[in-house]
Amino acid sequence: MNRASLIFAVLLAVLVPLSLLAGRVWIDPFDIAGSGIANAALILAELRLPRAVLAIIIGAGLGAAGAAMQGYLRNPLADPGLFGIAPMAALGAVASFWLGALIPPAWAAWSLPLMALIGAGTGMALLALIAGRTSSDAAGGAGGGIALFTLAGLMIASLAGALTALAITLAPNPFALSEIVMWLNGALTDRSWREVMLAAPLVAAGIAVLALAARSLDALTLGEDAARSMGLNPARLLALLVVGVGLTVGAGVAVAGIIGFVGLVVPHLVRPLTDRLPSSLIGPSALAGACLVLAADSIVRVLPLVTELRLGIALSLIGAPFFGWLLLRMRRGRL
Amino acid sequence: MMLAAENLTLMRDGKPVVASISAALTPGTITAIVGPNGAGKSSLLLGLAGLLDPAAGSVMLDGQALAAFPPRTRAQAIGYLPQTPDIAWDVAVENLVALGRLPWRDRGTAAVEAALGALALEPLRHRPVSQLSGGERARVLLARVLAGEPRWILADEPLAALDLAHQLSLIAHFKACARVGRGGGQGAGQGVVVVLHDLAIAMNHADRVLVLKDGRLIADGLPETALAADVIAQGWSVAARWLGDAGERALVAGKV
Numbered sequence: 105m106n107r108a109s110l111i112f113a114v115l116l117a118v119l120v121p122l123s124l125l126a127g128r129v130w131i132d133p134f135d136i137a138g139s140g141i142a143n144a145a146l147i148l149a150e151l152r153l154p155r156a157v158l159a160i161i162i163g164a165g166l167g168a169a170g171a172a173m174q175g176y177l178r179n180p181l182a183d184p185g186l187f188g189i190a191p192m193a194a195l196g197a198v199a200s201f202w203l204g205a206l207i208p209p210a211w212a213a214w215s216l217p218l219m220a221l222i223g224a225g226t227g228m229a230l231l232a233l234i235a236g237r238t239s240s241d242a243a244g245g246a247g248g249g250i251a252l253f254t255l256a257g258l259m260i261a262s263l264a265g266a267l268t269a270l271a272i273t274l275a276p277n278p279f280a281l282s283e284i285v286m287w288l289n290g291a292l293t294d295r296s297w298r299e300v301m302l303a304a305p306l307v308a309a310g311i312a313v314l315a316l317a318a319r320s321l322d323a324l325t326l327g328e329d330a331a332r333s334m335g336l337n338p339a340r341l342l343a344l345l346v347v348g349v350g351l352t353v354g355a356g357v358a359v360a361g362i363i364g365f366v367g368l369v370v371p372h373l374v375r376p377l378t379d380r381l382p383s384s385l386i387g388p389s390a391l392a393g394a395c396l397v398l399a400a401d402s403i404v405r406v407l408p409l410v411t412e413l414r415l416g417i418a419l420s421l422i423g424a425p426f427f428g429w430l431l432l433r434m435r436r437g438r439l
Numbered sequence: 440m441m442l443a444a445e446n447l448t449l450m451r452d453g454k455p456v457v458a459s460i461s462a463a464l465t466p467g468t469i470t471a472i473v474g475p476n477g478a479g480k481s482s483l484l485l486g487l488a489g490l491l492d493p494a495a496g497s498v499m500l501d502g503q504a505l506a507a508f509p510p511r512t513r514a515q516a517i518g519y520l521p522q523t524p525d526i527a528w529d530v531a532v533e534n535l536v537a538l539g540r541l542p543w544r545d546r547g548t549a550a551v552e553a554a555l556g557a558l559a560l561e562p563l564r565h566r567p568v569s570q571l572s573g574g575e576r577a578r579v580l581l582a583r584v585l586a587g588e589p590r591w592i593l594a595d596e597p598l599a600a601l602d603l604a605h606q607l608s609l610i611a612h613f614k615a616c617a618r619v620g621r622g623g624g625q626g627a628g629q630g631v632v633v634v635l636h637d638l639a640i641a642m643n644h645a646d647r648v649l650v651l652k653d654g655r656l657i658a659d660g661l662p663e664t665a666l667a668a669d670v671i672a673q674g675w676s677v678a679a680r681w682l683g684d685a686g687e688r689a690l691v692a693g694k695v
Contacts, residue, residue, distance in 0.1 A: 178527035323541050325527045326583070332490050333519035334541040334587070335511035380528045 108377035108388035115395050116160070123156045123402040124148060154297045159401045160394040161300065162292075162360050165307035165352030167393020168386050170367025171374070172314040175321035175382025176345050177254060180375075181430065184353050184367040187346070188260030189227040193357035194288060195264040196223020198271045201284050216287075217302055217358040223264075224354025230260055231346050250328060253342070290361030290416030292401050299359040310351030311390055317344040318383035325381065363416045365423025366393050372430065441465070442487060442517075442591050442630060446496035449479070449486045449654075456482040458654040459496060464647075466590065467628035469617050471641035473666075474651035475675050480634045481522065481595050483651065487632060488519040488593045514542035518589030520580060522596045522634075526568050532579050533564040539586030547586065554585040558612060574605035581612060591630040592616055598637065606637075610644050617646075642666050642681070642688045650674055 125131045131144050169184035177186070184190065200207075200219035207215045234256040268288070275281035320341040323331035332338065356363060370393045371385055378384040397415070400422070404413040443463035449456050457479045464470050464487075472480045485491040487498055489505040498505040500516060508516075518539070526535065536554055540547035555561050558578040563571065571579060577597060584592055592613070598606045617628040635641045641648050641662060648665035650658040652674045658665040663685070671679045671692075679692035 319541060319544075322538060325530065325535070325538060326580075327521055327523070327525040327527075329485070329490060329521045330519065332510070333488055333514060333517070333521075334538070335514035336541075337510055379534050380530045381534060382528070 106378060106384060106388065108374050108384070109391055111377060112374070112388055112391035112395055116391055116398070119395055119398050119402070120156060120160075123159070123398050124152045126402045127152060127405050150296070151294075154300050155292050155295055155401065156398060157300050158292055158295050158303065158359060159398040161303050161307050162356040162363065163366060163393035163395070163397030164390040165303075165310055165356050165393070166363065166366035166397070167370040167374075167389035167391070168311045168314050169349045169352045170369075170393070171371040171382060171385040171389035172317060172321065172345060172348060173367065174371050175324065175385065176317075176341070177250065178324055178327075180372065181368070181427075181434070183365075184349050185261065185364065186254055187227070187231060187257040187349050187353075188262075188264060189224050189231075189350050189353045190357050190362055190364075191261045191264035191268065192227030192230075193220040193224040193354045194362050195268050195271070196220045196226070197287065197357065197361070198268050198284050199223070201280050201287075202271060202276070213298070217299070220358035221306075221354055224350050224357065227260055227264070227354075228346050228350040231257065232343070286414070287361050288416075289414040290357075290363035291412070291414045292360055293412055295359065303355045303359045306351050306355035310348045310353075310355065311386075313344055313351065314348035314386055317341055317348065318386055320344075321382035361416055363397065364420050365427070366396055366419060369423055369426050370396060372426075441499070441501060442632075443499045444483070444487060444496070445499060447483075447486055447493055447498060448495035449482050449491050450494040451482060451491070455494070456654050457486060457651075460651075460654075460656045461496075462649055462656065462659060464591075464630055464632060466630035467617055468646035469613055469631045469633065469644065470647045470649065471645035471662075472632065472634045472649045472651065473636070473638060473641050477653075478651040478674075479654040480651055482654075483649075484519075484593050484595050484632065484634050488517050489513045490519065511542050511544075514589075515587070516589060517591045517593060518584035518587050520584050520592070520594040520597055522599065526576075529567045529569045531565050531567055532560055532571070535568055535579055536560070536582045536586050539583040542587055547588075550588050551586045554582040557585060557615065558582045573600050574602070574608075577601055577605065577609060578612075581609065585616070589629065591632065594631070594633045596634050596636060598633075598635065598640065606640065610640065614644070638666055638671070639688060639690050642690070643686055 121133070125133055129147070131148065166184065173182045173184050173186060174180055197216050197220040200216045203215070234253070272281065272284055275284060320336050323334045323336045370389050374385055374388045374392050378388065400419050401415050404415055404418045407413055441463055444460050446459045446461055447457060448459050460483065472483060474480050482491060486493065489498060489508065492506055500508065505513060533551065533555065537551050539554065540551065555564060558581060560578060560582055563575060568576065568579065577600070581597065597609055601609065613631045613633065617631045619628055645662055647660065648662045649656060650665055650670055657674055658670045668680050671677060677692045679690055681688045682691055683689050
């Protein structure tokens with residue numbers, strides 16, 4: 105475990121108990137049963153604990169995916185969203201609002217996350233299809249492959265975004281409309297162990313796949329030609345990235361909606377604490393992502409607002425100015 | 440330990456860039472590839488490194504087709520130094536050099552230390568690459584290749600961005616690689632293949648020169664013959680003559 109992992113593991117260990125106690129009602133840690141709050145134990149076990157675990161899972165997935173994407177695109181401004189998987193998962197979820205009537209009642213509770221996962225899977229399949237085409241061009245020569253692939257991801261993202269917007273404008277009724285719009289701005293409100301069970305194995309598998317890509321990402325530090333000269337297999341790396349990002353991001357969107365900027369911001373918090381190679385970044389970024397999402401979700405919970413601030417909105421409110429600051433720093437050549 | 444192009448034809452973007460070139464390269468020597476812009480020098484080097492698949496013909500390493508080698512086995516045998524020193528992350532010198540061990544999947548501490556030592560980089564080992572001068576950076580990038588202990592070093596215009604003193608010092612390092620065994624140890628020297636623009640450096644320091652024009656080999660041999668005035672006239676359309684004695688030649692060129 106390197107220094108960055110240790111720092112964020114300790115931070116996470118501090119944040120978890122704080123997050124469990126914080127909320128519309130504050131729970132006294134020394135007197136859970138007699139704290140005067142009805143069902144304090146129930147609130148902990150059935151509301152706050154699954155919510156905290158889910159925040160950790162989703163944050164870890166987004167952080168790891170962000171670190172891997174920045175390594176793959178050799179660019180500190182890259183974000184897992186560039187693959188277009190999150191918009192595809194969102195499109196799947198929005199479709200489930202439409203198909204609601206067709207789904208048997210026994211499956212109704214699962215329809216949204218499953219449709220989101222199908223959307224993410226379709227996005228991954230599209231990427232693989234496009235990658236097959238572009239890499240056959242790239243196989244004969246150097247360069248071009250990764251840039252082309254990124255543009256393909258952006259194309260998928262815009263297409264999914266347009267179809268989602270279409271689904272919103274054609275919403276069957278105002279209730280569905282408001283539900284879709286609310287859901288698109290990710291949140292962890294009222295999530296249960298059911299969502300944890302769905303997301304945990306997928307995100308864990310995704311992070312494991314990204315970890316397999318770590319050393320190949322290091323090789324890319326010196327550019328695509330140098331990386332291939334050191335034995336990098338571009339097709340294998342691409343497959344690992346698509347599957348790893350697809351699982352982590354797709355599972356996150358399936359249970360929490362779209363949560364932006366975590367994958368972009370987190371690797372920047374971690375990088376100065378490491379040797380800056382992508383392989384040193386993936387593990388600590390998972391921990392730091394978990395910290396960030398858990399902290400943000402705890403804060404939106406205690407803000408004295410009539411309606412709880414959506415987590416996705418809160419993180420974008422923090423993330424967008426941070427992105428601007430990054431751009432300024434980059435102009436000054438300090439990145 | 441031979442690396443050889445046999446009737447090698449390479450295509451890029453559907454166009455032939457190297458046309459049926461044959462050349463068997465010798466380890467323990469420095470081979471320079473020269474030619475006018477767009478002659479196919481970099482493509483030939485990529486082909487020899489196994490990074491550009493032959494459209495026809497083949498590249499052979501120890502009598503086996505390079506294209507059939509598993510990427511990692513190939514990477515252990517052939518080190519490639521790209522033209523643009525493009526470093527994505529601001530890593531410390533020693534971590535960058537250690538990337539050269541990736542083909543071996545080990546830490547290779549001894550090899551990394553030997554590479555740092557060979558290029559006098561020990562004092563800079565903790566420095567981030569963004570804080571290096573052009574000459575230091577070129578040495579670090581070469582050290583990365585040396586850390587992989589390849590039997591062949593293929594470098595694409597390694598002298599391009601360097602001033603005269605740094606050019607000569609890098610040439611001296613290449614000569615040391617060719618003369619001394621891998622990792623500074625005993626045994627046959629490494630084979631060094633460099634793409635060069637400066638014909639005088641090729642003339643004075645290479646053991647053998649390949650002259651390319653429009654993807655074809657127009658001369659191949661000892662520098663004195665491969666870079667004779669008539670070859671330069673044919674390749675670059677420039678009237679030129681060599682001054683000075685062997686080993687210290689200077690080129691004087693004027694328009695045809």
